[in-house]
Amino acid sequence: MLSTKNIKKLRDQYIGPSFSLSYHEPLHIVKGKGQYLYASDGTQYLDAVNNISHVGHCHPRVIAALDKQNRLLNTNTRYLHDNIVTYADELTNKLPAKLDVCYFTNSGSESNDLALRMARNYTDSNQTIVITGAYHGHTNATIEVSPYKFDGPGGAGSPDFVHQIPMPDPYRGKFRSNNDDIALKYADCVQQTLDGLDNDNKQVAAFIAEAILGCGGQILFPENFLAAASKKVQQAGGLFIADEVQIGFGRVGSHFWG
Ligand SMILES: Cc1ncc(COP(=O)(O)O)c(C=O)c1O
Numbered sequence: 001m002l003s004t005k006n007i008k009k010l011r012d013q014y015i016g017p018s019f020s021l022s023y024h025e026p027l028h029i030v031k032g033k034g035q036y037l038y039a040s041d042g043t044q045y046l047d048a049v050n051n052i053s054h055v056g057h058c059h060p061r062v063i064a065a066l067d068k069q070n071r072l073l074n075t076n077t078r079y080l081h082d083n084i085v086t087y088a089d090e091l092t093n094k095l096p097a098k099l100d101v102c103y104f105t106n107s108g109s110e111s112n113d114l115a116l117r118m119a120r121n122y123t124d125s126n127q128t129i130v131i132t133g134a135y136h137g138h139t140n141a142t143i144e145v146s147p148y149k150f151d152g153p154g155g156a157g158s159p160d161f162v163h164q165i166p167m168p169d170p171y172r173g174k175f176r177s178n179n180d181d182i183a184l185k186y187a188d189c190v191q192q193t194l195d196g197l198d199n200d201n202k203q204v205a206a207f208i209a210e211a212i213l214g215c216g217g218q219i220l221f222p223e224n225f226l227a228a229a230s231k232k233v234q235q236a237g238g239l240f241i242a243d244e245v246q247i248g249f250g251r252v253g254s255h256f257w258g
Helices: 004-014 060-072 082-092 108-123 140-144 180-199 225-235
Strands: 029-033 036-039 044-046 127-131 162-165 204-209 239-242
Touching: 108 140, 108 204, 108 239, 127 180, 162 180, 180 204, 180 225, 204 225, 225 239
Parallel strands: 127 162, 127 204, 204 239
Antiparallel strands: 029 036, 036 044
16 A cells, blocks of 8 residues: 555646645545545544535445446447336436436536536526525536636636525525525525516526535525525526535435435
8 A cells, every 4th residue: 555645745746736635634545434434544534524425435235236237238328228217217206296307417517517508508598597605516517607616716706697696594694584584585686686687688597506505505595495486587487407416316304306
């Protein structure tokens, strides 16, 4: 095994500097199991980060399924195969009835990128509403709708087709407490943006949001905010894009989606 010092030296030599390391004394992690990570000196760490956790590290059923399929076939989607349709069937059965078509991608960024492309194609517009502090991915298109990136270190600021609404944070936000009134006040911020677009003769393409704001600070929105806000966007002819990268697939609450 390489020494910690040697790994650091080789990183400096071969790895682009934008690949940042966590912690003042970076950890040399060699193993993961369930909720734990293990360092080269044997120290066990409870992993509360893992970007983004689901069933834990190296879940035996996940490993077994990956191993079985890798030994059999790994190719593209342009052949008939049982897995893509049986998986889509099982997945859509866990989602609301209207979400009944799948596009499979390799990452959250690609999913959001594709969703934006669909919304722009459908509306013939790129005017997009986003929540301050939100992060939706690392492709060019998703950075453009991520205030966390474009307003963060090294960011280029908001593109002119992206419109931010304040974080619907019932605790520290512009309007506080958790009742329908607050939800509607935040939804009104969306309406004001829609009215502004209308005045400028611009069509809204999409409102993209997580149901719980992740990188923005794990913010739980006032109940009914998203329902009210997305309805307004849909009434104006735009689409609502639910970014489920952090909270989907059974991670929160009673439903498979967030
Ligand atoms: C809310 C959210 N959207 C999108 C992404 C991008 O996903 P990926 O890193 O799989 O491209 C992330 C990643 O952390 C995320 O947290």
